[in-house]
Amino acid sequence: MNPDLDLLQPYPFERLADLKRSVTPPPDKAHIALSIGEPHHPTPALLTQALATSLDDLAIYPSTQGTAVLREAIASWLTRRYRLGTAGIDPERQVLPVNGTREALFALAQAVVDRHAQPLVLMPNPFYQIYEGAALLAGAEPRYLPCRAETGFLPDFAAVDEATWRRCQLLYLCSPGNPSGAVIDRATLTGLIELAQRHDFIIAADECYAEIYLDESRPPLGLLEAAAAIGLDDYARCVVFHSLSKRSNAPGLRSGFVAGDAAIIERFLEYRTYHGCAMPLHHQHASIAAWGDEEHVVQNRRLYRDKFAAVLEVLGGALEVTRPEASFYLWPATPIPDTDFARGLFAAEHVTVLPGRFLSRRIAGEDPGADRVRLALVAPLAECVEAAQRIRRYTATL
Numbered sequence: 001m002n003p004d005l006d007l008l009q010p011y012p013f014e015r016l017a018d019l020k021r022s023v024t025p026p027p028d029k030a031h032i033a034l035s036i037g038e039p040h041h042p043t044p045a046l047l048t049q050a051l052a053t054s055l056d057d058l059a060i061y062p063s064t065q066g067t068a069v070l071r072e073a074i075a076s077w078l079t080r081r082y083r084l085g086t087a088g089i090d091p092e093r094q095v096l097p098v099n100g101t102r103e104a105l106f107a108l109a110q111a112v113v114d115r116h117a118q119p120l121v122l123m124p125n126p127f128y129q130i131y132e133g134a135a136l137l138a139g140a141e142p143r144y145l146p147c148r149a150e151t152g153f154l155p156d157f158a159a160v161d162e163a164t165w166r167r168c169q170l171l172y173l174c175s176p177g178n179p180s181g182a183v184i185d186r187a188t189l190t191g192l193i194e195l196a197q198r199h200d201f202i203i204a205a206d207e208c209y210a211e212i213y214l215d216e217s218r219p220p221l222g223l224l225e226a227a228a229a230i231g232l233d234d235y236a237r238c239v240v241f242h243s244l245s246k247r248s249n250a251p252g253l254r255s256g257f258v259a260g261d262a263a264i265i266e267r268f269l270e271y272r273t274y275h276g277c278a279m280p281l282h283h284q285h286a287s288i289a290a291w292g293d294e295e296h297v298v299q300n301r302r303l304y305r306d307k308f309a310a311v312l313e314v315l316g317g318a319l320e321v322t323r324p325e326a327s328f329y330l331w332p333a334t335p336i337p338d339t340d341f342a343r344g345l346f347a348a349e350h351v352t353v354l355p356g357r358f359l360s361r362r363i364a365g366e367d368p369g370a371d372r373v374r375l376a377l378v379a380p381l382a383e384c385v386e387a388a389q390r391i392r393r394y395t396a397t398l
Contacts, residue, residue, distance in 0.1 A: 002137070004136055004137050004139065005137070007136040007137075008133050008136060008137075009129070009132070011129060012129060012354060012358035012359055013035070013036065013354075015355075015358045016035060016342070016352070016354060016355070016358060019339060019342060019343050019355070020343065020346050020352070023343060023346055023347045024347070025346055025347060025349075025350035026348070026349070026350055029349060029350040029390070030350065031350050031351075031352070032350065032351045032352070032379060032383050032386060032387040032390070033351075033352045033379070034351065034352060034353050034354075034374075034375045034376050034377070034378075034379070034384075034387055035352045035353055035354040035374070035376065036354075036376060036378070037178070037246075037328065037329070037376045037378060038251055038376075038378055039245065039246055039249040039251060039328075039378050040249075040378050040379055040380065041249040041300055041303055041378075042249060043248065043249045043250050043253075044248060044249070044290070044293070044296040046289045046290070046293055046296070047244075047248060047250060047253070047286045047289055047290045048286070049289075050285045050286045050288070050289040051253075051282055051283070051285065051286040053285075054281065054282040054285035054286070055282055057280075057281035057282050057285070058280070058281075058282065060281055061278070062278040062279055062280055062281045062284065063278055064269060064272050064273045064277070064278045065096065065097075065269060066096070066097035066278075066279055066284055067281070067284055068091065068092075069284075069288055070097055070279075070284045070287055070288050071091035071092070071095045071096075071097065072091045073287070073288045073291045073292055074091065074095050074097070074257050074259065074291055075088065075089045075090070075091035075094075075095050075259075076291075076292075077291045077292070078095075078224065078242075078259060081219070081222075082222045082224050082225035082228070083225060083228075084224060084225065084228050084233075085228060085233075087228065087233035089224070089235075089259060090262065093262040093265065093266070094235065094259055094260060094261070094262050094265055095257060095258075095259045095265070096257060096258045096259070096265050096268060096269055096272070097255070097256075097257050097279050097284065097287070098241075098256050098257055098258055098272075098277070098279070099254040099255065099256070099277055099279055099283075100243055100245060100251075100254040100255065100256050101206060101208050101241040101242065101243040101245075101256045102130055103277065104241055104256065104258050105128070105130050105131065105134060105172070105204065105206060105241055106130050106133065106134040106137075107134075107268075107271065107272065107275060107277075108134070108170075108202075108204055108239070108258070108268060109121060109134035109135055109137075109138040109140065109170055110134070110137065110138050110271065111267060111268050111270075111271035111272075112169070112170060112202055112264065112267070112268075113135075113138035113139065113140050113169050113170060114169060115138060115139025115140065117169070118141075118167060119138075119139070119140040119141065119167065119168075119169040119170075120140060120141050120142075120143045120164060120167040120168045120169065121134070121135035121138070121140040121141070121142055121143065121168070121169065121170045121171075121172065122143045122145060122160070122164070122168050122170070122171045122172065123135070123142060123143070123144060123145065123171075123172040124144075124145055124147050124154075124155050124172070124173070124174055124177065125144035125145055125146050125147060125155075125360050125361055125363065125368055125369070126147060126178075126179055126180075126356060126359035126360035126368060126369040127144070127172070127174070127178075127359065127360070128174060128178055128206065129359070131172040132361075135170070140169065140170070143164060143168075144360075144361050144363050145157070145160065146363070146366060146368040147177070147180065147182070147368055148368055152182050153177060153180035153181075153182040153331065154175075154177070154182050154184060154188070157188065157191065157192060157195075165195055165198075165199045165201070166199055168199060168201040169201050169202065170201060170202050170204060171192065171196070171201055171202070171203050171204065172204050172206065173192070173203060173204070173205045173206065173223070174205075174206045175205065175206075175207065175210075175220060175221075176207075176209040176210060176212070176213070176220050176324070176325065176326030176327045177209075177327065178206075178209065178327065178329065178359075179329050179331050179354075179356065179359055179369075179372075179374040180324060180327075180329070180331045181209070181324025181325055181326050181327035181329055181331070182324065182325065183213075183220045183221070183325045183326055184221070185221065186221055186226055186229070189221065189223060189226035190226055190229075190230055193223075193226060193227055193230065193232060193237075193238065196237040196238070197232075197236065197237060200237070201237065202237050202238075202239065202261075202264060203223060203237060203238050203239070204239055204241065205222070205223035205238070205239070205240045205241065206241050207220075207222055207223070207240050207241060207242055208241060208242060208243040208245065208246055208247075208256070209246055209326055209327040209328070210222060210242070210247075210326070211246065211247040211297050211300075211301070212246055212247070212300070212301060212304055212326055212327055212328050213301065213325060213326035214301075214304070214305055214308060214323065214324070214325065214326065215325070216298075216301065218325075220325065220326050222240060223238050223240050223260075224238060224240055224259065224260060234261065234262065235259075235260040235261050236261050236263075237261055237264075238260045238261055239258055239259065239260035239261060239264055239265070239268075240258070240259055240260055241256060241257075241258055242256055242257055242259075243255070243256035244256060244287060244290050244291075246328070247290075247297055247300070248290045248296065248297065248300075249300065250286075250290065253283055253286060253287070254279075254283070255279065255283050255284075255286070255287045255290075303381070304328050304377065306381055307328075307377045307381050307384045308323055308330075308377065310381060310384065310385050310388075311330070311375075311377060311384050311385065311387075311388040312330075314385060314388035314389055314392055315330075315332070315388050315391065315392060318391070318392040318395045318396070319332040319333065319334070319335075319391070319395060320332060320333040321333070328376060328377050328378060329374055329375060329376055329377070330374075330375040330377065331356070331372055331373075331374060331375075332372060332373060332375065333371060333372050334371050334372060334373055335395065335398050336371075336398055337370070337371060338355040338356050338357055338369075338370060338371050338372055338373050339355045339357065341353075341355070341373060341398075342354070342355045342373055344394065344398075345390075345391060345394050348394050348397070349390035349391070349393065349394050350390075351387050351390050351391060351394075353373040353374065353375055353391075354373060354374040354376075355369075355373055356369035356370060356371065356372035356373055356374060357369045357370045359374065375387075375391075
Protein backbone atom coordinates (compact mmCIF):
# COMPACT_ATOMS: atom_id res chain seq x y z
CA MET A 1 0.00 0.00 0.00
CA ASN A 2 1.05 3.59 -0.56
CA PRO A 3 2.56 4.61 2.81
CA ASP A 4 1.49 8.23 2.24
CA LEU A 5 -2.09 7.09 2.85
CA ASP A 6 -1.15 6.83 6.53
CA LEU A 7 -0.52 10.57 6.58
CA LEU A 8 -4.17 11.41 5.84
CA GLN A 9 -6.24 12.65 8.75
CA PRO A 10 -9.89 11.73 9.34
CA TYR A 11 -12.30 13.82 7.30
CA PRO A 12 -14.20 16.52 9.28
CA PHE A 13 -17.51 14.70 9.01
CA GLU A 14 -16.00 11.48 10.36
CA ARG A 15 -14.84 13.45 13.38
CA LEU A 16 -18.27 15.06 13.70
CA ALA A 17 -19.96 11.65 13.64
CA ASP A 18 -17.66 10.47 16.43
CA LEU A 19 -18.40 13.61 18.47
CA LYS A 20 -22.15 12.99 18.27
CA ARG A 21 -22.08 9.19 18.57
CA SER A 22 -22.94 8.87 22.26
CA VAL A 23 -25.47 11.73 22.27
CA THR A 24 -29.24 11.23 22.11
CA PRO A 25 -30.95 14.39 20.87
CA PRO A 26 -34.50 15.33 21.93
CA PRO A 27 -36.90 13.19 19.85
CA ASP A 28 -39.58 15.88 19.77
CA LYS A 29 -37.38 18.23 17.73
CA ALA A 30 -36.75 17.59 14.06
CA HIS A 31 -33.09 17.45 13.13
CA ILE A 32 -31.65 20.51 11.37
CA ALA A 33 -28.22 20.10 9.75
CA LEU A 34 -26.12 23.23 9.26
CA SER A 35 -22.91 21.23 9.04
CA ILE A 36 -22.56 20.27 5.36
CA GLY A 37 -22.27 22.75 2.49
CA GLU A 38 -24.76 20.91 0.31
CA PRO A 39 -27.21 23.32 -1.38
CA HIS A 40 -30.89 22.48 -0.90
CA HIS A 41 -32.37 25.04 -3.27
CA PRO A 42 -34.14 23.52 -6.30
CA THR A 43 -31.94 22.59 -9.24
CA PRO A 44 -33.05 24.81 -12.16
CA ALA A 45 -35.43 23.18 -14.63
CA LEU A 46 -33.33 24.21 -17.63
CA LEU A 47 -30.55 22.01 -16.28
CA THR A 48 -32.67 18.96 -15.48
CA GLN A 49 -34.46 19.21 -18.83
CA ALA A 50 -31.16 19.31 -20.72
CA LEU A 51 -30.02 16.31 -18.73
CA ALA A 52 -33.19 14.32 -19.43
CA THR A 53 -33.26 15.05 -23.16
CA SER A 54 -29.66 13.93 -23.73
CA LEU A 55 -29.75 10.45 -22.23
CA ASP A 56 -29.20 8.85 -25.63
CA ASP A 57 -25.60 9.97 -25.27
CA LEU A 58 -25.13 7.26 -22.64
CA ALA A 59 -24.15 5.07 -25.61
CA ILE A 60 -21.14 7.26 -26.42
CA TYR A 61 -17.76 7.44 -24.70
CA PRO A 62 -17.02 11.05 -23.69
CA SER A 63 -13.59 12.58 -24.29
CA THR A 64 -11.50 13.83 -21.38
CA GLN A 65 -11.29 17.29 -22.93
CA GLY A 66 -15.08 17.61 -23.16
CA THR A 67 -17.01 18.88 -26.14
CA ALA A 68 -16.04 22.07 -27.91
CA VAL A 69 -19.53 23.43 -27.21
CA LEU A 70 -19.09 23.02 -23.46
CA ARG A 71 -15.62 24.55 -23.45
CA GLU A 72 -16.92 27.50 -25.47
CA ALA A 73 -19.83 27.97 -23.04
CA ILE A 74 -17.38 28.01 -20.13
CA ALA A 75 -15.00 30.41 -21.88
CA SER A 76 -17.88 32.76 -22.72
CA TRP A 77 -19.07 32.74 -19.11
CA LEU A 78 -15.57 33.38 -17.76
CA THR A 79 -15.02 36.28 -20.15
CA ARG A 80 -18.36 37.88 -19.23
CA ARG A 81 -18.16 37.28 -15.51
CA TYR A 82 -14.53 38.35 -15.02
CA ARG A 83 -14.30 41.00 -17.73
CA LEU A 84 -11.36 39.32 -19.45
CA GLY A 85 -11.53 41.74 -22.37
CA THR A 86 -10.66 41.06 -25.98
CA ALA A 87 -8.05 38.44 -25.08
CA GLY A 88 -10.71 36.43 -23.28
CA ILE A 89 -9.73 32.82 -22.74
CA ASP A 90 -9.06 30.14 -25.34
CA PRO A 91 -11.65 27.32 -25.05
CA GLU A 92 -9.33 24.96 -26.91
CA ARG A 93 -6.18 25.41 -24.83
CA GLN A 94 -7.14 27.10 -21.56
CA VAL A 95 -10.33 25.36 -20.42
CA LEU A 96 -10.85 21.80 -19.16
CA PRO A 97 -14.20 20.45 -17.87
CA VAL A 98 -13.93 18.30 -14.72
CA ASN A 99 -16.25 16.21 -12.59
CA GLY A 100 -16.64 18.76 -9.83
CA THR A 101 -13.87 20.82 -8.28
CA ARG A 102 -13.11 18.41 -5.44
CA GLU A 103 -11.47 15.75 -7.59
CA ALA A 104 -9.77 18.36 -9.78
CA LEU A 105 -8.28 20.26 -6.84
CA PHE A 106 -6.86 16.97 -5.61
CA ALA A 107 -5.65 15.76 -9.00
CA LEU A 108 -3.88 18.99 -9.91
CA ALA A 109 -1.30 18.50 -7.16
CA GLN A 110 -0.57 14.98 -8.42
CA ALA A 111 0.09 16.39 -11.88
CA VAL A 112 2.19 19.47 -11.07
CA VAL A 113 4.17 18.77 -7.88
CA ASP A 114 7.78 17.60 -8.27
CA ARG A 115 8.17 15.32 -5.25
CA HIS A 116 11.96 15.19 -5.68
CA ALA A 117 12.52 18.88 -4.90
CA GLN A 118 11.42 19.12 -1.23
CA PRO A 119 8.17 20.77 -2.31
CA LEU A 120 5.92 22.91 -0.19
CA VAL A 121 2.21 23.29 -0.86
CA LEU A 122 0.77 26.37 0.84
CA MET A 123 -2.85 26.59 1.91
CA PRO A 124 -5.12 28.63 4.19
CA ASN A 125 -5.82 27.40 7.70
CA PRO A 126 -8.75 26.57 8.24
CA PHE A 127 -9.06 24.90 4.86
CA TYR A 128 -10.89 22.47 2.61
CA GLN A 129 -9.21 19.20 3.59
CA ILE A 130 -8.75 18.14 -0.03
CA TYR A 131 -5.85 20.62 -0.26
CA GLU A 132 -3.98 18.86 2.53
CA GLY A 133 -4.64 15.36 1.23
CA ALA A 134 -3.60 16.39 -2.27
CA ALA A 135 -0.30 17.75 -0.97
CA LEU A 136 0.49 14.70 1.14
CA LEU A 137 -0.26 12.18 -1.60
CA ALA A 138 1.79 14.23 -4.08
CA GLY A 139 4.79 13.87 -1.78
CA ALA A 140 4.78 17.49 -0.65
CA GLU A 141 4.84 19.13 2.75
CA PRO A 142 1.70 21.12 3.55
CA ARG A 143 2.39 24.60 4.91
CA TYR A 144 -0.57 26.15 6.73
CA LEU A 145 -1.20 29.91 6.62
CA PRO A 146 -3.40 30.97 9.55
CA CYS A 147 -6.58 32.95 8.81
CA ARG A 148 -7.24 35.08 11.85
CA ALA A 149 -10.01 37.55 12.68
CA GLU A 150 -7.50 40.42 12.77
CA THR A 151 -6.54 39.76 9.12
CA GLY A 152 -10.16 39.46 7.97
CA PHE A 153 -9.96 35.65 8.04
CA LEU A 154 -7.45 35.71 5.18
CA PRO A 155 -3.81 34.57 5.32
CA ASP A 156 -1.21 37.21 6.08
CA PHE A 157 0.80 36.59 2.92
CA ALA A 158 3.22 39.40 3.81
CA ALA A 159 4.34 37.32 6.80
CA VAL A 160 5.51 34.44 4.56
CA ASP A 161 9.31 34.51 4.25
CA GLU A 162 11.32 34.29 1.04
CA ALA A 163 12.63 30.82 1.84
CA THR A 164 9.07 29.51 1.98
CA TRP A 165 8.14 31.14 -1.32
CA ARG A 166 11.29 29.64 -2.93
CA ARG A 167 10.26 26.11 -1.89
CA CYS A 168 6.60 26.64 -2.74
CA GLN A 169 5.42 24.71 -5.79
CA LEU A 170 1.67 25.15 -5.36
CA LEU A 171 -0.44 27.71 -3.51
CA TYR A 172 -4.08 26.89 -2.86
CA LEU A 173 -6.33 29.91 -2.50
CA CYS A 174 -9.98 29.81 -1.51
CA SER A 175 -11.86 33.03 -2.27
CA PRO A 176 -14.61 33.45 -1.23
CA GLY A 177 -13.30 31.47 1.68
CA ASN A 178 -14.53 28.31 3.30
CA PRO A 179 -15.47 28.63 6.17
CA SER A 180 -15.40 32.42 6.57
CA GLY A 181 -16.69 33.79 3.25
CA ALA A 182 -13.77 36.24 3.15
CA VAL A 183 -12.78 37.60 -0.28
CA ILE A 184 -9.21 38.32 -1.37
CA ASP A 185 -8.78 41.84 -2.74
CA ARG A 186 -7.15 42.98 -5.98
CA ALA A 187 -3.89 44.20 -4.46
CA THR A 188 -3.34 40.88 -2.68
CA LEU A 189 -4.09 38.81 -5.78
CA THR A 190 -1.78 41.00 -7.86
CA GLY A 191 0.99 40.58 -5.31
CA LEU A 192 0.56 36.80 -5.28
CA ILE A 193 0.65 36.65 -9.08
CA GLU A 194 3.92 38.59 -9.06
CA LEU A 195 5.34 36.22 -6.43
CA ALA A 196 4.33 33.22 -8.54
CA GLN A 197 6.19 34.65 -11.54
CA ARG A 198 9.28 35.41 -9.43
CA HIS A 199 9.46 32.07 -7.61
CA ASP A 200 7.92 29.83 -10.28
CA PHE A 201 5.00 28.33 -8.34
CA ILE A 202 1.43 27.68 -9.43
CA ILE A 203 -1.61 29.38 -7.91
CA ALA A 204 -4.69 27.16 -7.74
CA ALA A 205 -7.65 29.39 -6.94
CA ASP A 206 -10.70 27.55 -5.61
CA GLU A 207 -13.52 29.93 -6.57
CA CYS A 208 -16.47 27.58 -6.19
CA TYR A 209 -18.35 30.03 -3.90
CA ALA A 210 -17.77 33.02 -6.20
CA GLU A 211 -21.37 33.21 -7.42
CA ILE A 212 -22.91 33.43 -3.94
CA TYR A 213 -22.37 36.99 -2.74
CA LEU A 214 -24.53 39.37 -0.77
CA ASP A 215 -23.97 42.68 -2.59
CA GLU A 216 -25.27 42.35 -6.13
CA SER A 217 -23.13 45.28 -7.24
CA ARG A 218 -19.87 43.77 -5.92
CA PRO A 219 -19.16 40.29 -7.28
CA PRO A 220 -15.97 38.78 -5.85
CA LEU A 221 -12.81 39.36 -7.85
CA GLY A 222 -11.26 36.30 -9.51
CA LEU A 223 -7.64 35.30 -10.09
CA LEU A 224 -7.90 35.45 -13.89
CA GLU A 225 -9.52 38.87 -13.67
CA ALA A 226 -6.63 40.14 -11.56
CA ALA A 227 -4.11 38.62 -14.00
CA ALA A 228 -5.80 40.17 -17.03
CA ALA A 229 -5.88 43.57 -15.32
CA ILE A 230 -2.06 43.62 -15.13
CA GLY A 231 -1.64 42.42 -18.71
CA LEU A 232 -0.92 38.77 -17.91
CA ASP A 233 -3.43 37.55 -20.48
CA ASP A 234 -1.76 34.15 -20.87
CA TYR A 235 -2.56 33.62 -17.15
CA ALA A 236 0.90 32.13 -16.59
CA ARG A 237 1.05 30.00 -13.42
CA CYS A 238 -2.61 30.73 -12.67
CA VAL A 239 -5.48 28.24 -12.71
CA VAL A 240 -9.01 28.65 -11.36
CA PHE A 241 -11.60 26.08 -10.33
CA HIS A 242 -15.36 26.62 -10.68
CA SER A 243 -18.34 24.37 -10.06
CA LEU A 244 -22.07 24.16 -10.70
CA SER A 245 -22.65 22.59 -7.28
CA LYS A 246 -23.15 25.88 -5.44
CA ARG A 247 -23.84 28.23 -8.35
CA SER A 248 -26.63 26.12 -9.84
CA ASN A 249 -27.66 23.91 -6.89
CA ALA A 250 -26.45 20.79 -8.66
CA PRO A 251 -23.97 19.04 -6.34
CA GLY A 252 -25.02 15.64 -7.67
CA LEU A 253 -24.15 16.59 -11.25
CA ARG A 254 -20.43 16.72 -10.37
CA SER A 255 -19.69 19.34 -12.98
CA GLY A 256 -17.06 22.06 -12.96
CA PHE A 257 -14.01 23.24 -14.82
CA VAL A 258 -10.37 24.27 -14.54
CA ALA A 259 -9.13 27.23 -16.60
CA GLY A 260 -6.00 29.33 -16.99
CA ASP A 261 -2.39 28.76 -18.03
CA ALA A 262 -2.42 26.72 -21.28
CA ALA A 263 0.81 24.88 -20.42
CA ILE A 264 -0.63 23.69 -17.10
CA ILE A 265 -3.95 22.74 -18.70
CA GLU A 266 -2.08 20.74 -21.38
CA ARG A 267 -0.20 18.65 -18.82
CA PHE A 268 -3.26 18.32 -16.60
CA LEU A 269 -5.23 16.99 -19.58
CA GLU A 270 -2.48 14.45 -20.17
CA TYR A 271 -2.71 13.33 -16.54
CA ARG A 272 -6.49 13.14 -16.64
CA THR A 273 -6.50 11.13 -19.85
CA TYR A 274 -4.73 8.36 -17.93
CA HIS A 275 -6.83 9.01 -14.84
CA GLY A 276 -10.01 8.12 -16.78
CA CYS A 277 -12.29 10.89 -15.51
CA ALA A 278 -14.15 12.22 -18.55
CA MET A 279 -17.44 14.02 -17.87
CA PRO A 280 -20.48 12.07 -19.18
CA LEU A 281 -22.03 13.68 -22.24
CA HIS A 282 -25.46 14.15 -20.69
CA HIS A 283 -23.78 16.02 -17.82
CA GLN A 284 -22.04 18.17 -20.41
CA HIS A 285 -25.35 19.09 -22.06
CA ALA A 286 -26.80 20.09 -18.69
CA SER A 287 -23.66 22.09 -17.92
CA ILE A 288 -23.90 24.01 -21.19
CA ALA A 289 -27.43 25.07 -20.25
CA ALA A 290 -26.36 26.10 -16.75
CA TRP A 291 -23.32 28.18 -17.75
CA GLY A 292 -25.42 29.99 -20.33
CA ASP A 293 -28.05 31.24 -17.88
CA GLU A 294 -27.75 33.86 -15.12
CA GLU A 295 -31.37 34.28 -14.08
CA HIS A 296 -31.36 31.24 -11.82
CA VAL A 297 -28.07 32.37 -10.26
CA VAL A 298 -29.46 35.81 -9.40
CA GLN A 299 -32.49 34.16 -7.80
CA ASN A 300 -30.19 31.83 -5.87
CA ARG A 301 -28.32 34.78 -4.38
CA ARG A 302 -31.61 36.40 -3.40
CA LEU A 303 -32.58 33.31 -1.41
CA TYR A 304 -29.26 33.33 0.45
CA ARG A 305 -29.51 37.06 1.18
CA ASP A 306 -32.93 36.49 2.76
CA LYS A 307 -31.52 33.71 4.94
CA PHE A 308 -28.50 35.70 6.08
CA ALA A 309 -30.70 38.65 7.03
CA ALA A 310 -33.16 36.51 8.99
CA VAL A 311 -30.58 34.35 10.76
CA LEU A 312 -28.33 37.25 11.74
CA GLU A 313 -31.32 39.09 13.18
CA VAL A 314 -32.06 36.11 15.43
CA LEU A 315 -28.44 35.51 16.44
CA GLY A 316 -27.64 39.17 17.11
CA GLY A 317 -26.19 39.50 20.60
CA ALA A 318 -26.19 35.75 21.18
CA LEU A 319 -22.98 34.92 19.33
CA GLU A 320 -20.08 36.96 18.02
CA VAL A 321 -20.80 36.72 14.29
CA THR A 322 -20.56 38.98 11.25
CA ARG A 323 -22.13 38.90 7.82
CA PRO A 324 -19.62 37.57 5.26
CA GLU A 325 -18.99 39.10 1.86
CA ALA A 326 -19.80 35.84 0.09
CA SER A 327 -20.46 32.08 0.37
CA PHE A 328 -23.34 30.59 2.36
CA TYR A 329 -21.48 30.13 5.66
CA LEU A 330 -21.45 31.89 8.99
CA TRP A 331 -18.30 31.57 11.11
CA PRO A 332 -19.26 32.62 14.66
CA ALA A 333 -17.09 32.46 17.75
CA THR A 334 -18.33 30.19 20.54
CA PRO A 335 -18.47 31.05 24.25
CA ILE A 336 -17.13 27.58 25.13
CA PRO A 337 -14.81 25.23 23.20
CA ASP A 338 -16.24 24.61 19.75
CA THR A 339 -16.48 20.83 20.15
CA ASP A 340 -18.33 21.23 23.45
CA PHE A 341 -20.64 23.78 21.84
CA ALA A 342 -21.44 21.53 18.87
CA ARG A 343 -22.01 18.47 21.03
CA GLY A 344 -24.13 20.36 23.56
CA LEU A 345 -26.21 22.04 20.85
CA PHE A 346 -26.95 18.67 19.26
CA ALA A 347 -27.87 17.17 22.63
CA ALA A 348 -30.13 20.05 23.64
CA GLU A 349 -31.64 21.25 20.35
CA HIS A 350 -31.02 18.57 17.67
CA VAL A 351 -29.06 21.00 15.51
CA THR A 352 -25.78 19.93 13.90
CA VAL A 353 -22.99 22.44 13.29
CA LEU A 354 -19.35 21.80 12.40
CA PRO A 355 -16.65 22.59 14.98
CA GLY A 356 -14.03 24.91 13.53
CA ARG A 357 -11.10 22.83 14.74
CA PHE A 358 -12.28 20.02 12.46
CA LEU A 359 -11.40 22.31 9.53
CA SER A 360 -7.99 23.47 10.77
CA ARG A 361 -4.62 22.36 12.12
CA ARG A 362 -2.91 23.44 15.32
CA ILE A 363 0.49 24.85 14.33
CA ALA A 364 3.05 26.33 16.75
CA GLY A 365 0.46 26.36 19.52
CA GLU A 366 -2.18 28.17 17.47
CA ASP A 367 -5.38 26.73 16.03
CA PRO A 368 -7.26 29.39 14.03
CA GLY A 369 -10.34 27.17 13.76
CA ALA A 370 -10.72 26.54 17.47
CA ASP A 371 -13.66 28.08 19.34
CA ARG A 372 -15.61 28.79 16.17
CA VAL A 373 -18.27 26.78 14.37
CA ARG A 374 -19.30 26.72 10.74
CA LEU A 375 -22.98 27.20 9.98
CA ALA A 376 -24.03 26.33 6.42
CA LEU A 377 -27.25 28.19 5.58
CA VAL A 378 -28.29 25.65 2.97
CA ALA A 379 -31.61 24.52 4.43
CA PRO A 380 -34.87 26.31 3.54
CA LEU A 381 -35.41 29.73 5.13
CA ALA A 382 -37.85 28.50 7.80
CA GLU A 383 -35.44 25.76 8.91
CA CYS A 384 -32.52 28.19 9.07
CA VAL A 385 -34.55 30.57 11.23
CA GLU A 386 -35.69 27.72 13.47
CA ALA A 387 -32.08 26.56 13.83
CA ALA A 388 -30.98 30.09 14.73
CA GLN A 389 -33.68 30.29 17.39
CA ARG A 390 -32.56 26.98 18.87
CA ILE A 391 -28.89 28.12 18.83
CA ARG A 392 -29.88 31.32 20.62
CA ARG A 393 -31.85 29.34 23.20
CA TYR A 394 -28.96 26.97 23.80
CA THR A 395 -26.40 29.77 24.03
CA ALA A 396 -28.50 31.45 26.71
CA THR A 397 -27.98 28.39 28.94
CA LEU A 398 -24.17 28.61 28.85
